[in-house]
Amino acid sequence: MATVPAPAALRWTERYPEIGTGPLPVEPYISPEYFALERERIFRKVWLNVGRVEQIPESGDYFVKDLFICGTSIIVVRGKDGEVSAFHNMCGHRGNQLVWDEQGSCRAFTCKFHGWVYSLDGALRHVTDEGNFFDLDRASLAMTPVAVDTWEGFIFVNVDPQPDESLQDYLGAELRASIAGYPFAEFSSDYVSWYTDINANWKVAHDAFAEIYHIPTLHRRIIADVYSSKGNPWANALEFALYGRHSRVSLSANPAWQQTPVEALAARYGSAVLQQVNSGANAFPPGVNPTGYPHWSFDGIQVFPNCLIYVSNGTYLTHIFWPLAVDRCRWEIRNYAPPAKNLAGRFSREYGKCSFRDTLLEDGSTLERTQRMLMSGVKKTIVLQDQELVLRHRHKVAESYLHG
Amino acid sequence: MTDVHLPEQFRDLQPFLAWSLATGSERSARRQASTMADIEAFYHALLPRLDAVLSFLAAYPDEDDLPADVRRLFHLALALAEVAPAVENYGQPSVVDGYDVARFVVAREPASGRCARRR
Numbered sequence: 001m002a003t004v005p006a007p008a009a010l011r012w013t014e015r016y017p018e019i020g021t022g023p024l025p026v027e028p029y030i031s032p033e034y035f036a037l038e039r040e041r042i043f044r045k046v047w048l049n050v051g052r053v054e055q056i057p058e059s060g061d062y063f064v065k066d067l068f069i070c071g072t073s074i075i076v077v078r079g080k081d082g083e084v085s086a087f088h089n090m091c092g093h094r095g096n097q098l099v100w101d102e103q104g105s106c107r108a109f110t111c112k113f114h115g116w117v118y119s120l121d122g123a124l125r126h127v128t129d130e131g132n133f134f135d136l137d138r139a140s141l142a143m144t145p146v147a148v149d150t151w152e153g154f155i156f157v158n159v160d161p162q163p164d165e166s167l168q169d170y171l172g173a174e175l176r177a178s179i180a181g182y183p184f185a186e187f188s189s190d191y192v193s194w195y196t197d198i199n200a201n202w203k204v205a206h207d208a209f210a211e212i213y214h215i216p217t218l219h220r221r222i223i224a225d226v227y228s229s230k231g232n233p234w235a236n237a238l239e240f241a242l243y244g245r246h247s248r249v250s251l252s253a254n255p256a257w258q259q260t261p262v263e264a265l266a267a268r269y270g271s272a273v274l275q276q277v278n279s280g281a282n283a284f285p286p287g288v289n290p291t292g293y294p295h296w297s298f299d300g301i302q303v304f305p306n307c308l309i310y311v312s313n314g315t316y317l318t319h320i321f322w323p324l325a326v327d328r329c330r331w332e333i334r335n336y337a338p339p340a341k342n343l344a345g346r347f348s349r350e351y352g353k354c355s356f357r358d359t360l361l362e363d364g365s366t367l368e369r370t371q372r373m374l375m376s377g378v379k380k381t382i383v384l385q386d387q388e389l390v391l392r393h394r395h396k397v398a399e400s401y402l403h404g
Numbered sequence: 405m406t407d408v409h410l411p412e413q414f415r416d417l418q419p420f421l422a423w424s425l426a427t428g429s430e431r432s433a434r435r436q437a438s439t440m441a442d443i444e445a446f447y448h449a450l451l452p453r454l455d456a457v458l459s460f461l462a463a464y465p466d467e468d469d470l471p472a473d474v475r476r477l478f479h480l481a482l483a484l485a486e487v488a489p490a491v492e493n494y495g496q497p498s499v500v501d502g503y504d505v506a507r508f509v510v511a512r513e514p515a516s517g518r519c520a521r522r523r
Contacts, residue, residue: 191512
């Protein structure tokens with residue numbers, strides 16, 4: 001039976017001495033002051049993943065994103081020239097929120113308050129009863145742009161009026177190379193999505209999905225044996241790599257995984273069952289399944305600060321965690337897969353959706369309980385083992401923004 | 405007279421027609437509100453027929469212009485996808501120790517046919 005290659009003499013965390021091996025403080029999860037610093041020095045400064053280009057395929061298609069932590073709502077729109085733009089969702093007249101729908105398609109944005117009209121490029125095109133204004137300067141009243149760029153079809157924005165660096169530089173060459181060529185576009189025309197507002201710090205939620213150590217215990221009823229095997233009972237990772245602010249983990253699957261009866265039929269009639277063991281793992285570009293392991297399951301990419309992208313064979317998913325308050329966040333989940341080929345394939349997709357959702361409900365069970373106990377103040381630190389190094393790294397990167 | 409039938413070869417599943425619900429939210433709500441005995445009766449009636457049902461449904465590319473009896477069968481199959489974890493993983497209708505499914509807001513369901521191609 002294939003087993004995970006034994007790590008070298010140094011454990012993963014020890015290969016990155018800058019992130020240390022000691023306990024982490026509880027304060028970042030419970031301190032209002034820490035939360036305020038995160039807002040000002042991280043979320044208002046960095047590039048944030050707000051969606052996919054497939055959400056706005058045609059000129060005039062738009063979606064609205066509430067960036068609670070940045071204190072604004074933005075419109076992301078595909079313009080007449082086919083390019084993606086982003087604007088603060090605000091009328092230049094007296095400040096009304098311009099677009100109220102979550103998504104749509106239009107030729108121009110019309111304010112519901114007094115009827116001002118803006119072009120897709122943000123220019124103020126029409127002012128109702130314009131003659132009654134005084135020295136109105138239309139150019140200065142255009143929609144306020146937000147920095148926007150795309151990477152592998154993901155749309156990122158940066159609310160800093162003058163971002164320190166481009167999205168491509170923010171992501172870095174290593175991260176971009178690691179996933180280059182993965183067929184995101186092929187899988188992205190259809191997705192299922194949930195969100196939920198949780199009474200927990202956004203990092204409590206984020207951290208629950210940034211490590212695999214919990215799977216054999218918390219998920220023992222549903223997916224543990226997809227990953228845990230005789231040779232690798234704790235589902236230790238194949239590889240970790242830190243890429244500046246970001247990181248990647250690569251995971252194996254259990255070669256002896258036994259499917260349930262419905263799961264087996266779902267797998268036979270469709271390709272989008274989330275827990276499929278990926279025997280065709282070498283069909284991907286070299287950066288995916290970096291160790292070339294035959295029983296690969298997925299690679300998890302952590303894009304600092306709040307985005308996780310998990311890619312596997314035939315499907316990928318994203319978790320994005322939006323801070324709402326020090327003890328509250330919105331957790332957004334999307335699972336992308338190619339459209340079903342027929343209604344039997346649609347059943348497979350439905351099974352994948354339901355079993356994935358139930359797995360997420362298991363994950364969700366710990367978050368508010370963890371937050372409550374962290375806020376008790378009983379313990380001042382938490383400890384992390386080697387396989388939890390993504391959390392340690394995320395903390396270290398945040399510290400460099402807050403106190404760098 | 406209102407036609408409430410399944411396709412001819414699946415009439416044996418007729419007693420479970422109440423599970424044939426059009427939306428994921430309805431199917432989830434029915435699972436959560438059902439007893440385990442009801443869920444298991446449905447699961448054990450449909451599972452031995454599932455291969456035949458899926459083989460039948462595979463002939464239809466999408467939901468567009470679907471005959472009413474086929475649509476009922478399709479929604480019945482989707483309900484099995486919903487209840488399968490209750491039987492196969494949890495032994496109870498809800499996820500054991502799970503986060504409240506009612507707090508999970510469905511932002512988008514999987515699409516079929518034209519909807520999937522559009523957006």
